[in-house]
Amino acid sequence: MKLLKMCLVVVSLVVLMAVSNVAFSADKLVVGFSQIGAESGWRSAETKVTYQEADKRGVELKFSDAQQKQENQIKAIRAFVAQEVDAIFLAPVVETGWTTVLKEAKEAGIPVFLLDRLIEDKDVDLYTSAIVSDQVLEGRLAAEWLAEATGGKANIVELQGTVGASVTNNRKKGFEEVVAQHPDMKIIHSQSGDFTRSKGKEVMESFIKAENGGKNITAMYAHNDDMAIGAIQAIKEAGLIPGKDILVVSIDGVPDIFKAMADGEANATVELTPNMAGPALDALIKFKADGVAPPKVIQTETKVYLPDTAQAEYDRRKELY
Amino acid sequence: MKQSSDPMSSKKPFRVFRGLPQLSMLVLILIINVINSPSFFNVTIQDGRLFGSIIDVFYRGVPVAILALGMTPVIATGGIDLSVGAVIAIAGAVTASLAQTDLAGWQIISLVLMTGLACGLWNGLLVAWLGIQPFVATLILMVSGRGMAQMITEGKILTFTNPAVDFISRSAFLTVPTAIIIMLAVLLMGWVLLRGTALGMFVEATGINRVASTNVGVKTGAVLTTVYMWCGFCAAIAGLIITSDIRGADANNAGLWLEMDAILAVVIGGTSLLGGRFSLGFSLLGALIIQAMNTGILVSGFKPELNYIVKALVVLAVLCAQSPALRIFMAKLGQKRRAAS
Numbered sequence: 001m002k003l004l005k006m007c008l009v010v011v012s013l014v015v016l017m018a019v020s021n022v023a024f025s026a027d028k029l030v031v032g033f034s035q036i037g038a039e040s041g042w043r044s045a046e047t048k049v050t051y052q053e054a055d056k057r058g059v060e061l062k063f064s065d066a067q068q069k070q071e072n073q074i075k076a077i078r079a080f081v082a083q084e085v086d087a088i089f090l091a092p093v094v095e096t097g098w099t100t101v102l103k104e105a106k107e108a109g110i111p112v113f114l115l116d117r118l119i120e121d122k123d124v125d126l127y128t129s130a131i132v133s134d135q136v137l138e139g140r141l142a143a144e145w146l147a148e149a150t151g152g153k154a155n156i157v158e159l160q161g162t163v164g165a166s167v168t169n170n171r172k173k174g175f176e177e178v179v180a181q182h183p184d185m186k187i188i189h190s191q192s193g194d195f196t197r198s199k200g201k202e203v204m205e206s207f208i209k210a211e212n213g214g215k216n217i218t219a220m221y222a223h224n225d226d227m228a229i230g231a232i233q234a235i236k237e238a239g240l241i242p243g244k245d246i247l248v249v250s251i252d253g254v255p256d257i258f259k260a261m262a263d264g265e266a267n268a269t270v271e272l273t274p275n276m277a278g279p280a281l282d283a284l285i286k287f288k289a290d291g292v293a294p295p296k297v298i299q300t301e302t303k304v305y306l307p308d309t310a311q312a313e314y315d316r317r318k319e320l321y
Numbered sequence: 322m323k324q325s326s327d328p329m330s331s332k333k334p335f336r337v338f339r340g341l342p343q344l345s346m347l348v349l350i351l352i353i354n355v356i357n358s359p360s361f362f363n364v365t366i367q368d369g370r371l372f373g374s375i376i377d378v379f380y381r382g383v384p385v386a387i388l389a390l391g392m393t394p395v396i397a398t399g400g401i402d403l404s405v406g407a408v409i410a411i412a413g414a415v416t417a418s419l420a421q422t423d424l425a426g427w428q429i430i431s432l433v434l435m436t437g438l439a440c441g442l443w444n445g446l447l448v449a450w451l452g453i454q455p456f457v458a459t460l461i462l463m464v465s466g467r468g469m470a471q472m473i474t475e476g477k478i479l480t481f482t483n484p485a486v487d488f489i490s491r492s493a494f495l496t497v498p499t500a501i502i503i504m505l506a507v508l509l510m511g512w513v514l515l516r517g518t519a520l521g522m523f524v525e526a527t528g529i530n531r532v533a534s535t536n537v538g539v540k541t542g543a544v545l546t547t548v549y550m551w552c553g554f555c556a557a558i559a560g561l562i563i564t565s566d567i568r569g570a571d572a573n574n575a576g577l578w579l580e581m582d583a584i585l586a587v588v589i590g591g592t593s594l595l596g597g598r599f600s601l602g603f604s605l606l607g608a609l610i611i612q613a614m615n616t617g618i619l620v621s622g623f624k625p626e627l628n629y630i631v632k633a634l635v636v637l638a639v640l641c642a643q644s645p646a647l648r649i650f651m652a653k654l655g656q657k658r659r660a661a662s
Binding site: 038039040041043044160163164189190191192194195196197198201202203205206207209210212213226229230233237238239256321 | 358360363365367368372373374377381471476477478480491563566567568569571573574575577616619620622624625626628
């Protein structure tokens with residue numbers, strides 16, 4: 001008897017859940033997100049923010065971590081198509097090789113949003129919209145801040161990212177554009193620090209030695225925050241005060257640079273927002289509601305952060321990264 | 322000093338002494354550096370430590386030098402250890418996570434070194450007892466090790482402040498940075514271990530012919546396991562130094578591609594990838610050549626795009642200078658000239 005009762009309870013629960021599930025899924029959007037992996041702090045933050053943004057809008061997120069492999073992303077997209085999701089978010093690990101699988105998604109009528117990275121031009125018709133940051137603008141904003149802080153007069157050393165990476169080229173280009181407008185601003189050294197702390201430190205050490213113990217250097221511009229953090233240590237070890245003797249400006253907005261700014265060791269960072277999913281979700285919801293086709297390229301907001309808000313920003317971000 | 326350990330040198334009349342190509346290359350690179358940047362040899366004292374570009378060559382060369390010291394006997398057995406970069410990442414991750422606990426400095430350091438030994442033991446067992454080719458055996462840890470390190474750090478860059486770990490990169494002994502002292506200590510340790518005992522000879526014998534060595538009673542399995550453990554131990558020390566330098570463990574990037582630099586240093590030092598005769602001192606010299614080049618390029622103001630090309634040309638030049646074919650050619654040329662006069 002007891003057993004029968006139990007069975008009854010279980011069966012009714014299952015039925016109830018199934019019904020409620022159907023009821024929910026009728027108006028709840030389902031998005032499949034194929035993420036590259038968790039190779040950097042920024043990438044993990046992007047994943048966390050995507051969950052949060054989906055939650056905020058009552059969207060169900062199906063997440064797939066590709067562990068840096070395109071074949072995993074292709075598998076994930078096929079699985080999403082089979083599950084008939086409402087949209088696919090894709091952070092493509094490489095630019096090429098997406099034609100076949102994205103055609104399948106298109107034929108199934110599922111819109112695809114690219115997050116953070118683009119794919120090759122010939123596949124431009126196969127995705128609905130791409131949410132990207134403006135890397136040239138990031139470089140430009142860093143230079144504009146520096147021009148203002150130094151009154152347009154500065155000897156700058158530059159720590160580049162990995163040689164040949166598009167983000168390196170763009171952040172360099174934007175920065176140089178603005179420097180060219182100021183005759184008294186000069187980039188006196190520029191070398192690659194491979195986006196890492198230890199290379200950033202090593203390169204900065206050599207710059208300091210090449211420039212009379214760092215006395216000729218007004219400011220240091222790094223293509224990412226991690227290299228800047230390494231460089232700050234090099235400046236300190238050379239007996240100079242980072243943020244004062246040598247101004248420090250970099251790009252990304254990772255928590256540790258906000259900590260350095262709060263400590264007065266860095267002066268400015270240009271944020272590369274990990275919130276790529278928010279604008280994508282907004283565009284998707286609008287598209288589903290009134291059929292407005294989203295623009296092909298959606299630029300995320302690019303913002304300069306200064307020491308005054310650093311402590312608050314650090315507290316806000318340290319859980320994300 | 323090294324000549325005594327080299328029974329071949331007396332039999333080759335055309336060679337002045339064994340380290341000549343390496344030494345002359347190092348001197349040449351340093352001369353080019355000082356032409357490019359006249360302050361290259363300026364040394365001052367900053368916070369009680371020597372400070373200058375030439376000091377950077379030694380200080381920044383330490384991780385690769387220590388790796389090369391570990392790699393040398395492995396290569397002398399005809400093996401290779403591709404996993405040292407990953408072991409650096411693991412050691413760094415372990416260092417950073419332990420540095421946040423209440424453990425004493427010596428406890429942290431010994432745990433990290435034990436991690437390195439364990440990684441080496443794993444490689445050694447795969448190579449010696451399962452007979453897997455070293456390239457493949459160590460590839461396993463090269464790939465999985467970085468993943469392990471990322472698991473320990475949860476994909477973040479773990480930063481810490483710990484006086485004991487800071488000591489490694491921030492202190493100095495008689496104004497010489499501690500890391501350089503550690504490198505010399507590792508050289509001494511390796512020399513005592515390999516040349517102070519018969520182990521070095523067993524290593525060379527194993528590298529030349531493992532079957533024959535086994536037949537004459539050399540416990541080649543134990544020899545191989547020992548050299549891989551030594552290599553893991555050295556990688557852990559390098560990991561400690563790199564982590565201490567930036568006061569953080571960067572599992573994605575720490576030690577990335579350093580296995581290649583270490584192998585290159587050993588090869589520049591004249592140890593053959595086919596195994597056999599080896600020299601710790603020349604491997605160290607090889608590491609310094611690589612770093613003298615790196616530091617020189619950084620101060621010179623070359624475009625970063627040129628770095629790899631310049632590096633490749635220098636390496637090519639060193640290897641050509643060592644090439645037996647070239648030596649025989651030069652000797653013949655010399656004989657002809659003598660005959661003509």
